[in-house]
Amino acid sequence: MPDQPSHKPSGPAAGDTPAELRADARRNRERVLDAAREVFAAQGVDAPMSAVARRAGVGVATLYRRFPTRSALVTAAFEDQLAVCATAFEEAQADPNPGHGLYTLLERICTTLVTDRGFETVFMAGFPEALAYDRQRAVAEERLSHLVQRARDAGQLREDFAPADIPLLLLAVSGLAAQPPETALPAARRLLTYLFQSFQAHPPSRPAPLPPAPPLDLSGLQRPVSAR
Amino acid sequence: MPDQPSHKPSGPAAGDTPAELRADARRNRERVLDAAREVFAAQGVDAPMSAVARRAGVGVATLYRRFPTRSALVTAAFEDQLAVCATAFEEAQADPNPGHGLYTLLERICTTLVTDRGFETVFMAGFPEALAYDRQRAVAEERLSHLVQRARDAGQLREDFAPADIPLLLLAVSGLAAQPPETALPAARRLLTYLFQSFQAHPPSRPAPLPPAPPLDLSGLQRPVSAR
DNA sequence: CCATAAGTGGACGAGGCCCTCCACTTGCCC
DNA sequence: GGGCAAGTGGAGGGCCTCGTCCACTTATGG
Incomplete structure (x- = not known):
């Protein structure tokens, strides 16, 4: 087995350990995670990866390098x-x-x-x-x-x-x-x-009062329907 | 305005009136609707149009000719x-x-x-x-x-x-x-x-009994996650 | 049985998203 | 500073779905 010229004791675990990352890489990783949290919160976890990358101000490649699969990103983000x-x-x-x-x-x-x-x-x-x-x-x-x-x-x-x-x-x-x-x-x-x-x-014969009713009515039921 | 050689008094309303359709066309229209109902029930209204067409045993063109938009099909199906x-x-x-x-x-x-x-x-x-x-x-x-x-x-x-x-x-x-x-x-x-x-x-002091509990537990919560 | 127009199916270009690859840039250690 | 590996961005191929187009088929009325 050839000797290891690298001074690193261990390879980086997939998206896990920001310890061994270069400074800028670590920063980008955080930006990606922040972006993912925002985008996922707003659009759900099926949001396009490119949207996360754009929001983070990085290329897609950076995102995929750090989080090889969507699951990895989701896992880390949450x-x-x-x-x-x-x-x-x-x-x-x-x-x-x-x-x-x-x-x-x-x-x-x-x-x-x-x-x-x-x-x-x-x-x-x-x-x-x-x-x-x-x-x-x-x-x-x-x-x-x-x-x-x-x-x-x-x-x-x-x-x-x-x-x-x-x-x-x-x-x-x-x-x-x-x-x-x-x-x-x-x-x-x-x-x-x-x-x-x-x-x-x-239950008490007189139930406790309810919190205020939400602004809902039958015609106001909105569910995002893909309007392609 | 040129005279109308057609013997039809009026053009077919979009997906509305199966009255003026040729026999086979009407049959196909029904098959499409049946297929749409099945597919939509199982997969939701965002199911691929081609899936509906396949299920109905017709080409996509037939489907689109009868129902120009997805909404038209959904509307008719439900x-x-x-x-x-x-x-x-x-x-x-x-x-x-x-x-x-x-x-x-x-x-x-x-x-x-x-x-x-x-x-x-x-x-x-x-x-x-x-x-x-x-x-x-x-x-x-x-x-x-x-x-x-x-x-x-x-x-x-x-x-x-x-x-x-x-x-x-x-x-x-x-x-x-x-x-x-x-x-x-x-x-x-x-x-x-x-x-x-x-x-x-x-409410009575002793509430009426409940219907049986559903087979649910925390780890059994299943939501179809797009596993691409 | 034939002419004809209505009807049909599948190929096809457009567009979106996924994910990889590679030439270029940049932080880091000496 | 300078060398180098780590890091980067965007282009591009693959896959899927949409919706259209056109050459072929078939019902229908005479």
């Missing part, structure tokens, strides 16, 4: 946000009032879901190759079912509440994400409130 | 289904029990929403050029707000229920449509039940 999400799960589990913890957690997740189209896809679909997420996901699921169990034991959830109702709720909220955030956000809050009142084991 | 929908609105309005009428109506719509991806888009977005729908939509909206009013007057809906909660519910259900129908259908029923229990003005 790493932070998923970490925040994981923290939220921890905090929820730590909450002494399980019902409150659950509600707060879901409200947080739903806010992000409805605000960031990219996150919506990543979180709901589990992006391929985002294998690292699998562990997070498993942990999250663990924490969540604990939380549900505790809340039910504490008499805060009705008997026939099922763990599957959580993904059900998340899917429902993600349906609101088709609307612009100004509408989707109040809509999500209102939906959450409605659902949580139904989830309660012993 | 005409019947929207008529059914309009009927459902009428029936709901005619129901002596407004709460029951409202629930039945929404359950019907939601079932279709969750079963047919094409209908979901058409109904939620109002397809461009589907101007004829606008009238239906206006009528529907009229009926709906009547129904809500009556239900609230009858003490079947809580005070702070807003008409905007109907589109909210529809959007939420359409979020479930990302799942395969086997999952989405029970999910929709359960979600509807939850929400209706929340909508009630005076």
Whole structure:
């Protein structure tokens, strides 16, 4: 085996370690990630790669060199946000009032879901190759079912509440994400409130008031239809 | 102006009147519509036109000649289904029990929403050029707000229920449509039940039982991600 | 059975996006 | 400064979909 003239102890891991990168390259990598976050949030994770590159002010080649596949870029772009999400799960589990913890957690997740189209896809679909997420996901699921169990034991959830109702709720909220955030956000809050009142084991005869209704009407339902 | 040698009193309206068509052409038109319904239901209204043509066993040219734009095809393909929908609105309005009428109506719509991806888009977005729908939509909206009013007057809906909660519910259900129908259908029923229990003005201290939970878990959230 | 016009299918150019390749530039270490 | 490998940008080939065009086929009325 020929000796290594390179002074680098190890090759760069794919888009992983900005440690060994040249200064300008590292800067560009960050710009790409920032651009990806913006573009994905606005247009979803299927946005053209060239759009991300343009926004970042780099060529496509630069983007592909650092992130060989779309999944790699998506994974890297949402790493932070998923970490925040994981923290939220921890905090929820730590909450002494399980019902409150659950509600707060879901409200947080739903806010992000409805605000960031990219996150919506990543979180709901589990992006391929985002294998690292699998562990997070498993942990999250663990924490969540604990939380549900505790809340039910504490008499805060009705008997026939099922763990599957959580993904059900998340899917429902993600349906609101088709609307612009100004509408989707109040809509999500209102939906959450409605659902949580139904989830309660012993609803008060006079239910708590709702957050304001979103500006929605039947003819205002807008979903971006590809108008080619 | 030159005289008209044609024996036809009027030109064929675009994709509208199969009356003046040659027999084989009319047959092909129907085959195209059937194919469109199937393909749109399975893949959504953005499915390639060529897929519809192939399924119908005709060339693309035939398809384009009969339906010059995608919208025209979509409009024609969902005409019947929207008529059914309009009927459902009428029936709901005619129901002596407004709460029951409202629930039945929404359950019907939601079932279709969750079963047919094409209908979901058409109904939620109002397809461009589907101007004829606008009238239906206006009528529907009229009926709906009547129904809500009556239900609230009858003490079947809580005070702070807003008409905007109907589109909210529809959007939420359409979020479930990302799942395969086997999952989405029970999910929709359960979600509807939850929400209706929340909508009630005076919920019983012991809420009615729920329909069975859908087979959903966090890691099972599937959304077709373009795996290019 | 024939003339004719309506109808048909597949080839084809346009346009968009993906991703690679390569000649050029630039930071880094001496 | 100077050499060099790391880094870069944009051109270009491949693939897919759209929608049109035209030479061929076929229903229909006499």
